[in-house]
Each structure stands twice: as C-alpha cells, then as structure tokens.
Amino acid sequence: MGSPETTRSIGLLATGGTIAVAPPTTGNQDHVGVAALTPPAPDLPERIEVVPRDVLGRSSRKLTVDDLWTLATAVDEEIAAGRDGVVITHGTDxxxxxxxxxxxxxxxxxxxxxxxxxxSPHHSGPDGPANVRAALVAAADPSLAPYGPVVVFQDEVHVARLVTKMHSARVAAFASPAAGPVGFVAEDEVELLLGPAPGTDRLPRSNPPTARIGLVHAATGVDGSAADALTSDPGTVDGVVVAALGAGHVSPSLGAALVRLARAGTPVVVTSRCPDGALLRETYSGGGSEMDLRRSGLHFASTLSAPKARLRLLFGLSAGIPLDELFPTRRPVRG
Incomplete structure (x- = not known):
C-alpha cells in the first residue's frame, strides 16, 4: 500500500442507497449525507486521509444514465484534484x-x-462500515489502479466487467461467476489473487449519453413481437440488446425480428441471460441460432451481461464509436 510513511488521500463520494438510508420518519425514504458514512479519524486505517463529498443522494433504482455521467465526472474531478484513490458508496440494486x-x-x-x-445503518448488524473500511484500504493501494474500477464487498475485490449481484437480500450478495474475486482485503491490506486483464473496457472517447437502447429478454414463447414493439415508433430506440437463451439463442420468430432490425440499420447486440459461460459461434444452426444471428449482422457481447452491454452500446453510440470497435468479432464464422 505504498511506503509506510505515505499518507494516502482518498476521495469518498456518496450516492445514497441502503448504506445511507436514514431511519424512517415519513413515507419517503431519506438518505444521510457523506459525513455520516465517513469513519471517524480513530477508526480510519492507518495513513489514510478521507476527503468526503456528496454527489447523488438517491437510491440506485432511481439513477439514470445522466447520473452515471455525473458520477464519472465527479470521479475525474477527484483524480484531477490529486486524490490517490476514490471510493463511491452506492445502492446495491x-x-x-x-x-x-x-x-x-x-x-x-x-x-x-x-x-x-x-x-441499513439502523438495522441489526449493519455491514456498511466494514465495507467502507475495506474499500478505503483498497483505494489506497496503487496496485489496484490497472484493474479499473472495482467492487469491494464483504472483503472481496471484484472487477467491474464480471461482478454481479447474486442474491437479493444476503449480506454476501456479490460474486463474479466467471472467475471469482481478483483479491481480498485482510488486516487492512489488499491481497491480489489474479492479475489485471491485458486490456480495459474504457472507451476511446466519451460524450454525455444521448442514445436510447432497448432491452429484450428471451424466454419460452417470446417471439418477434417483443422486438417489434420496441421499434414500432420510429426513433424510439437507437439500438437493442437481447438477453438470449443459453449460449446465444432465441426463438426463430424473435431471431427473424432481430435480423430485420439489424439489416434496417439498428445495432443489435446479443448477450446471454446465463450469469456464466461463453457465447458460442458455430455449434448450432437454424433460425434463432448463434450461427444464424452472427451471419445476419448481429454483434455478440462476449462475457458482458445484458445491462452492461446496454451501457457499452449506449455510451459507445453516444460517442460515435463504430459497432465493430465496441463489440469486435474475433474470428469469422464458417460458411
């Protein structure tokens, strides 16, 4: 965590959520400010100085993509101000x-x-203080910078691309099904288990979000009307992400509708509704198969979940980045 004599300046940005819920007094749920989330000096890990700041005081279910842009801007401002790391408190949804x-x-x-x-802080056994402390320890360790933004929860360190909320209510709610955590925090030290990925997800350029992206979830009986409904009104969406079955499959009817969209110029990106596993390339054929969809011009999102692929498509299109750069095809499908 740097030399023993070094004090690390950590920006603490608060956005609301369960970690900041105030005791209920009215029908509306209020949030405490960042001051209530900042550990008092005697409880801080050694050689860590916290600079607190309120950014978005609302539940994560209420956040918009504009709020994500605001938060990213706030993080950049903290870095430009000379912070050695940044911690963000956030709702879990x-x-x-x-x-x-x-x-x-x-x-x-x-x-x-x-x-x-x-x-919540007013419930028995609140987990927020321990999570904040572990996050501060992680943010003070410069060796974590190459991993990009990470999630620290229950002393585990997860990379942003893979982490997901696996349980709706348990304290140990987060996991990375494809690979597990890349490290953990113990005795105010970060222990890394896996090295950072060879590349990052960062976009080569970014603009405030303007694109509108629709989500389609494949399931038994979901046909082409699900995709047609999204685009029945011209200009409704600028792209579509589909959470496909298994390794990248949909019903023939839904597949045909998605192909029509792609051929009409609407970007369509395929993910899997499974939390782990590969999207196949050339195992299954026929209407709605991965071979059919790939050959018809749809793009596949590798290991990204549907919500994350939506954000990549949304911010990428907003910045004018070509679809082939956002979701590259690594090898051709056999004809």
Whole structure:
C-alpha cells in the first residue's frame, strides 16, 4: 500500500442507497449525507486521509444514465484534484452497472472502488462500515489502479466487467461467476489473487449519453413481437440488446425480428441471460441460432451481461464509436 510513511488521500463520494438510508420518519425514504458514512479519524486505517463529498443522494433504482455521467465526472474531478484513490458508496440494486459505466468512462490512473451495504445503518448488524473500511484500504493501494474500477464487498475485490449481484437480500450478495474475486482485503491490506486483464473496457472517447437502447429478454414463447414493439415508433430506440437463451439463442420468430432490425440499420447486440459461460459461434444452426444471428449482422457481447452491454452500446453510440470497435468479432464464422 505504498511506503509506510505515505499518507494516502482518498476521495469518498456518496450516492445514497441502503448504506445511507436514514431511519424512517415519513413515507419517503431519506438518505444521510457523506459525513455520516465517513469513519471517524480513530477508526480510519492507518495513513489514510478521507476527503468526503456528496454527489447523488438517491437510491440506485432511481439513477439514470445522466447520473452515471455525473458520477464519472465527479470521479475525474477527484483524480484531477490529486486524490490517490476514490471510493463511491452506492445502492446495491444497480451497483454493478455503475461500476461498469465507470470502467467505460474513467481512465484508471488511481484505484476507483465502489461499495455499499445490504443492511441499513439502523438495522441489526449493519455491514456498511466494514465495507467502507475495506474499500478505503483498497483505494489506497496503487496496485489496484490497472484493474479499473472495482467492487469491494464483504472483503472481496471484484472487477467491474464480471461482478454481479447474486442474491437479493444476503449480506454476501456479490460474486463474479466467471472467475471469482481478483483479491481480498485482510488486516487492512489488499491481497491480489489474479492479475489485471491485458486490456480495459474504457472507451476511446466519451460524450454525455444521448442514445436510447432497448432491452429484450428471451424466454419460452417470446417471439418477434417483443422486438417489434420496441421499434414500432420510429426513433424510439437507437439500438437493442437481447438477453438470449443459453449460449446465444432465441426463438426463430424473435431471431427473424432481430435480423430485420439489424439489416434496417439498428445495432443489435446479443448477450446471454446465463450469469456464466461463453457465447458460442458455430455449434448450432437454424433460425434463432448463434450461427444464424452472427451471419445476419448481429454483434455478440462476449462475457458482458445484458445491462452492461446496454451501457457499452449506449455510451459507445453516444460517442460515435463504430459497432465493430465496441463489440469486435474475433474470428469469422464458417460458411
């Protein structure tokens, strides 16, 4: 965590969520400010100085893509001000999406860490204080910067691309099904298990979000009307992400509708509704198969979940980045 004598300046940005919920007094849920989330000096890890700042005082279910842009801007401002790391407190419902949005928009010059809580401060056994402490420790470790924004929860360190909320209510809510955590925090030190990925998800350029992206979830009986409904009104969406079955399949009817969209010029990106596993390339054929969709001009999002692929497409299109750069095809499908 740097030399023993070095004091690390950590920006603490608060956005609301369970970690900051105030005791209920009215029908509306209020949030405490960042001051209530900042550990008092005697409880801080050694050689860490916290600079607190309120950014967005609302639940994560209420956040918009404009809010994600605002938060990314705030992180950049903290880095420009000379912070050695940044911690963001956040609601857990969309925490993984915010983490990935920051991976798209923020250059990883210092550690950027996102955390939250599953138990409110006024409930028995709140987990927020321990998560904030572990996040501060992680943000003070410069070796985490190359990983891009990470999620620290229950002393585990997860990369933004892979992490997901796996349980709706348990304290240990987050996991990375494809690879597991890249490290953990113990005794106010970061222990890394896996090296950073060879590349980052950061976009080569970014603009405030203007694109509108629709989401389609494949399931039994979901046909082409699900995609047609999204685009029945011209200009409704600028692109579509589909959470496909298994390794990249949809019903023949839905597949035909998605192909029509792609051929008409609407970007269509395929993901899997499975939390782990590869999107296939040339195993299954026929209407709605991965071979049919790939040959028809649809793009595939590799290991990204549908919500994260949506953010990549949304911010990428807003910045005018070609689809082939956002979701590259690594090898051709056999004809």
């Amino acid at each position: 969309t925490l993984e999406e915010t983490a990935y949005a920051l991976a798209l928009l923020v250059e990883p010059r210092v550690p950027v860490v996102i955390t939250g809580a599953m138990r």
